[in-house]
Amino acid sequence: MEAFQITQSRRSDNSEWPNWLNRAWQMDPSEGAVWPLEYPNSNGTDVLCVGTSNGVEVLSWDDWIIEENGELSVVKSIANQFTYSIITPSNLLGLQPLPLCPLA
Secondary structure (H helix, E strand, O other): OEEEEOOHHHHHOHHHOOHHHHHHHHOOOOOOOEEEOOOOOOOOOOOEEEEEOOEEEEOOOOOEEEEEOOEEEEEOHHHHHHHOOOOOHHHHOOOOOOOOOOOO
């Protein structure tokens, strides 16, 4: 699984985009693709849409696009703040592993 956060600056400069996101960008709007909200008349500043297995999701700035086994999904930035923590060497000491949960 890979995740990539879409910020306003990353929207206008895709040099940091991972390969899987660049491939999705090159696709026509459909499941597994990423395209601008104002497609095909985008001026390059509009937010992005993601074609997921559950339909089309419109990103807000700072949301995350998740790629897992070729499928795309979206995690809203507010949910991500409450679900995930940044792991650094300083807070890794004493950290106990969490049990794995099956995917829904």
